[in-house]
Amino acid sequence: MQTNEQLITLCQDLIKHPSLSGFEKEAASFIQKTMQSLAYDEVSIDAYGSVVGSIFGSREGPAVLMDGHIDTVGVENPNLWNHDPFAGRLTEGRIYGRGSSDMKGALSAMMLAASEFKKKTGGKFRGSLHVSATVCEECFEGISSRLVTKFVKPDVVIVGEASSLAIKRGQRGRAEVVLQTFGKSCHSSNPDEGVNAVTAMLTLLPEILALKAPHHPVLGEGILVLTDIVSSPYPALSVVPESCKVTFDRRLLVGETEKSILAPIQQILDKHPDIRATVSVAEGSLTCYTGKSITAKRFFPAWLLDEDHPLVQAAKAALPSSPLSHYSFCTNASHFCAEAGIPTIGYGPSEESLAHTVDEYISTAQLSLALDGYLALLGHLLV
Template sequence: MLKRETLHEVICQVSPQAVVELCSKLVGIPSTSGREEKIAHFLSDLLKSLGYDIVTTDDMGNAVGRQMFNPGGKRLLFESQMDHADVRDAIEWSFYPYGGIVNNGHLCGRGAVDAKGSLAAMIIAASELKRHAKFLGLSGELAVACAVNQEVAEGVASSKVHELFEPDGVVIGEAPNLNIKRGQRGRAELIVEVQGKSAHTSLPLSGMNAAEKMVFLLSYVRQHFLPPRHYLLGDGILVLTDLTTSPSSGTSVLPDRCVATFDRRLLSGETEGQVLEEISRLISLARDIDPDINADVRISEDYVECFTGKRIRVKHFAPGWFFEESEELVEKALRGLRLVGMDPSLSESGFGTNGCYYGGIKGIPTISFGPSEEKLAHTKDERLDVDQLVKATRGYMSIAASFLEG
């Protein structure tokens, strides 16, 4: 049984300066989605220099380092994204977004919170655990995955990581303020399209105005959609985010096409078929009132290009996921953190994360853990508390040590 004194002795040897300097370097490398080449090469070289047993880069550009311990144990995956939201308002920032400076106890810059702080902490944590593996009595394997394109395609890059490393448990690096998140609502992007018949606006009765039909349909859906509810994840909400018509180049033409985009937040267990069926049902009921409504619904799809040149077709359906407190990974993560004096709460994530692939699609026990708060991600003057960054490094070590003890 892992002892408090043993774990405490190991984590106290972690250099706070090392993790802060690494995070600063990562923040200093701009890496928006699809443009992660420079940071991916840096991370691959770093993992090798830190003595990871196996380092690989797949055709999407994910860099994965693996640490082997005594045979026969479990396999744990740490995963955090290397891409970040774009900076469109740099002139309004109080500091250079890619400076990675430390000021008043905070490491400042784009991506510090989401999620280069977590990534730096994970890399240092796994390196330190390898150095002290015999002392801690660890078995199995620990991998650190530096994932691409998370901001534009949740979970897609994780499918490649899973091909390489099939974990028994997953820890996603996010910003739950050093607490454990054991689930999240997923997200589907739904496209509702109404077809009409074009005509000159001076003769509207000779056509069918798709925009007017859409207005009625949207009103009906809003009144009659009943969101499912989870006792902890909350409601599976449906929000209109975009509305377009075509043709749209003139004012004298009835639109023969109107497209609405919805953001549908998903609860654990909801499938594509179920989500589409509920909207199809509402369309059918609206058609009972107005037989001229000609509409359908689908999941949005598009293409994402990786910096490697690989082009991926992405369906925008990221399942929700949730694990009970009795799940082994949750129990051992809580135990490990408490052994080093941390007192995390259990909650659910408001973020979309790559946990949608591991927990939602594959059903692999998954949690999120990391420094800072979700509300600070993607914001102007993004900054990360240095003390939390150091605690997160120790926290990752504690979680892994508890899960992989021999």
């Protein structure tokens, strides 16, 4: 089978294995078998269920990791799709399906690139090459990647999230911030006998939403967006609510910490001692398909490499026509680069705007160019 045909078929087959976060088992098993058939030297599945395929060179050198996540968001209403979201249909140069752009296309190109690199070099290259197919990224960016880092100990990471084939040298992070007010429930016919937690929230919200967003010259604004508001009890039938919870999406800039992003909100709460309220970073948990649980705060830091960083310069040399840019969304590099301090770039096929959309697709032209790009990067980093 020709390489491009093999790449298209692999992407289609991955799409045909649905893999919601926590339910990636069948897709992971398919990836494991595919890596073995592609003559990887070693293939393993870790405690969270991520698959890591490794190819070892003949000389000392760096460990290069290419990372793509297996899991996808769901399909809320299949009837809105013009193409079956799990058929991987190819038409007019596009492969349609959930995860095609985010990010089974890139993962397919990475898996095949590693195998092709081994063939082209005859295994005579420096260091080692690894491809990680990670789980649960859509819920916890970078948390499952911690086990990959412990296993591979990479010196360099390439994250394959959609970049329109630009070189991404950073990203904003994200945090879920939870604000909760507390009152006293009573019958709504006698509201003066209680304390309305929603009214208290409405007092605080205008001040919080008026906070000036911090700014970074490259990454932009550290925005704070209200994404959810819930009162309790709900529905409140003739009852004054005793609590109210608001969730904010806070986009993080380099250097920001949990303490630094909560401090401005806490200062507003301190100005209203008559209101009982708390603010914190949300925590979440998810059971992986292996049975092991992930529990973590929803705080995923930002990262940025300088333009003159050796990895960025190597990427520019390998991909001279690719512009430098940064992601607007969060990726596993929140762990690799921001948390673990491993030099990381992003490079992948397709557009950021296609992720999580109805009739998500990836163009076969971008897919083929990404394969070539990964091979060029490996050539500069390992030969």
